[in-house]
Amino acid sequence: MFKDRDIQRKLKNLTKLPTLAEVGRLLESFLQVDIEGSPEIERELVFIASSDPALSFNILRMVNSAYYGLPRKISNIEEAINIIGFSDLSEYILKPMTKTFLTHLPYYDWRSFWFHSLASAITARYIGKEIDFPHIGEIFTASLMHDIGKIVEALMYPSFFKEAIEKSNDNWVPFFEIERSLTGIDHAFLGGFLARMWRFPYEYIKAIESHHDNHIPEEFHGKKARILSVVTMVANDIVKYYGITTPGASYYVLNGELFEFLNLSREFIDKFSFEIRRETMLSLERLSISLHR
Ligand SMILES: [Fe+2]
Ligand SMILES: [Fe+2]
Structure with a gap:
């Protein structure tokens, strides 16, 4: 079983997350x-x-680091870029990200991860607009990063990641359940753990670590964090319902209680499915990611 202290020690070596070669x-x-x-x-x-x-994820780390010493956490990517400036962004983030990339594994094509993450983010943005949530940028970013722990796991615990994916496929048991049975933690925990180490805004840590909880977070977490978490859960499930999944077994729940909490009609699911798919494909294209290769 994984212990917090050991995870902390291991993740200390991680200072940047790699992207796909095509984005690089x-x-x-x-x-x-x-x-x-x-x-x-x-x-x-x-x-x-x-x-x-x-x-x-890398931008949020940099802008919320002690180096900038800002009095409040920054959660909006555009604002973060304004603070960092294009020249430091190029030097400290973009340049290193053109050197090493995520390698596709026989059991894991990372393009499907990008597809799923972007589709979740775009769905979350549609939900945000539908429920008149004022922080549209944040709602998008929270969903975009919800599965980031899978990248962390693949980088820092590659053999465990491989075993969990294979066992999930072989036994048709959801990936996060296999992860928990093998180590006591899952990618949601791992992603939240790194977000906490990197001093992310609380609502992002919460949205990442609770995305498989399938229940409304307690009131003491605050309104913004609760809504971001629930939207992240719902968007993830809707996207799976659309069939946009990552390797490993999974299921979707479409939990009525969560829809009710957001005051979101179930009709939303089919109403925007075409637009969400189309926007996701266009975004992938702008990132120069082709799913058919
Ligand atoms: Fe997940
Ligand atoms: Fe997901």
């Missing part, structure tokens, strides 16, 4: 040009930064 090449093309002063290029880079789960 795209980032490289930005390093060749003078980003500052070209609103078009700036806009495209902000789009990429807020649509790539690993890149968003």
Whole structure:
């Protein structure tokens, strides 16, 4: 069984999450040009930064680090980029991210992870608009990062990750349940753990670590964190219902209690399925990720 102290020690070696090679090449093309002063290029880079789960995660780490010493946590990616500035962003985040990439494994194609994460984020944004939630950027980012613990697991505990995926496939038991039975923790816990170590805003830590809980968080977590968590759970399930899943077995719940909490009609699920798919495909294309290769 995994112990917090050992996880902490292990994750200390992790300072950046890698992205896909295709996104890395795209980032490289930005390093060749003078980003500052070209609103078009700036806009495209902000789009990429807020649509790539690993890149968003790295940006949040940097902006919330002791180096910046800000009096409050920053959760909005656009605001984070404004604070960091394009030149430091290029030097300390983009450049290193063009050097090492996530390698596709025979049992895990990371493009499906990007597909699932982006579809969840876009679904969450539609939900946010539907329920008039004021923090649309945050609702998107929370869902985009919900499964980030899988990247952490694949990097830091590769043999455990492989075993869990294979056992999940072989026995048709949800991946997170296999993870828990093998180690006592799962990728939700691991992602939340790293987000906490990297001093992320509380609502992100909560949304990541509770995304498989399937119940409404207690009131003491605060309104914003509760809504972000529940939207993250619901978006994840809706996307699975659409069939946009990652390797390993999984199921969706579409829990009526969560819909009620958000004041979200069940009709939402089918009402936007076309738009959500279309937007996700367009976003993948802008990230230069092709699912058919
Ligand atoms: Fe998950
Ligand atoms: Fe997920």
